[in-house]
Amino acid sequence: MISIRRAQLPEAALIADLSRKTFYDTFSGSNSAGDMEIFMREKFSRSQLIAELLLPSDHFFIAWDGDTPVGYTRLRENNNPPELEGYQTIEIARLYAVKEAIGTGVGKALMQNSLDFGRELNKKFAWLGVWEHNETAIRFYKKWGFEQFSQHPFVLGNDVQNDWLMKKQL
Secondary structure (H helix, E strand, O other): OEEEEEOOHHHHHHHHHHHHHHHHHHHHHHOOHHHHHHHHHHOOOHHHHHHHOOOOOEEEEEEEEOOEEEEEEEEEEOOOOHHHOOOOEEEEEEEEEOHHHOOOOHHHHHHHHHHHHHHHOOOOEEEEEEEOOOHHHHHHHHHOOOEEEEEEEEEEOOEEEEEEEEEEEO
């Protein structure tokens, strides 16, 4: 059974390692090795990821299958795109499961926890960015009631990609 717990500071290295592993596993097959290497080195270094846990507007949750970490979320408060200025929001900045646990309910548990957390904080919207070519994720988000409201560029290495911005009223 999947359980979700809020990450604590001693788990910062675990979060960083989960972040690097799940991002690489998710996107390395669709991007060049060079672009992935640049992104991982410049934007997704272990030290940068550990530092994120100290940001007061960021909240991390880890999904566990027994004693095994199988996914995580990074939620950010009021990091609004222009279209949501003036609203209280929670951004689902990252929601990832390790590849061995995909299809076991990890994503569902993490999403439910994220939406519940946003409601506990009295947020009006949950929103996220998703690569326009990540059809599996887009289907998952639409199933949860998210709708596209905008887009913005996402730079992975030297490749400028397009992320859809999707939101859901809480």
